[in-house]
Amino acid sequence: xxxxxxxxxxxxxxxxxxxxxxxxxxxxxxxxxxxxxxxxxxxxxxxxxxxxxxxxxxxxxxxxxxxxxxxxxxxxxxxxxxxxxxxxxxxxxxxxxxxxxxxxxxxxxxxxxxxxxxxxxxxxxxxxxxxxxxxxxxxxxxxxxxxxxxxx
Numbered sequence: 022x023x024x025x026x027x028x029x030x031x032x033x034x035x036x037x038x039x040x041x042x043x044x045x046x047x048x049x050x051x052x053x054x055x056x057x058x059x060x061x062x063x064x065x066x067x068x069x070x071x072x073x074x075x076x077x078x079x080x081x082x083x084x085x086x087x088x089x090x091x092x093x094x095x096x097x098x099x100x101x102x103x104x105x106x107x108x109x110x111x112x113x114x115x116x117x118x119x120x121x122x123x124x125x126x127x128x129x130x131x132x133x134x135x136x137x138x139x140x141x142x143x144x145x146x147x148x149x150x151x152x153x154x155x156x157x158x159x160x161x162x163x164x165x166x167x168x169x170x171x172x173x
Contacts, residue, residue, distance in 0.1 A: 024148040027141075028119035033092050034107040035099045040085055046147050049172055050083040051165060052109075053140040054122045058090045058098035062158050066138070067102055069162035074105045082169045085109050087116050088136060122154075140165060144172060 031041045053070065055063040070077075070084050077084050084106040090098070095108035109116065117123050117136060124137040138156040141149050142165065151168055153161065 024144075024150055027143045027147050027149055028116075030116050030119060032087075032116060033110050034085070035092065035095045036107060038107055040087075040107065040109040042143075042147070045083070045143075047145055048083060049081055049145050049169065050085060050143050051077070051140060051169070052085050052087055052116070052120070052143065053138075054087045054117065054120065054136050055138055056136045057088060058094045058108075059101070062138070063088070064098075064102060066156075066158045066161065067098070067104055069158070070106065071102065071104050073162055073166055076166055077169065080166070080169045080172070082142075082172070087111055089114060089117065142169060142172075 027042050029042055031039055034040045055066055057063055067086060074084065086106065087109040089112050090110060091112060092110045095110055099108050111117055114123060120139065120141060122137050122139045123134060125132050126135050137154060140153045140156060142151040144150045
């Protein structure tokens, strides 16, 4: 996906908001998809985004985390971890399907369908300009930050 248009989406977020790609036109943003609230890898990844939040803001880029968890679950996770960004609730997998992040994964020897940890950068014109799939958490947020600092 190199400058593929971002899908049109409208989904509920924490803080009683709505994630609306149409309303974000003119604003660069990151969508990071993660498997589940309050799990070890997802907590580390979210905290890495929290630690670098001011750097993303300085680069003019908003951050949104997305999983299939409910808004209530997201609110608890966000509050507990002090995330300064919104979490998008996608229980019907609308965004997950639009970005193609649902995969069969091995968990404790069983095949389960879940979110493949993935990150997408959408530029001010609404195009997907970079994607990472099958993300390994260590160093990932720093790599994204390095990329978004190159955006015009």
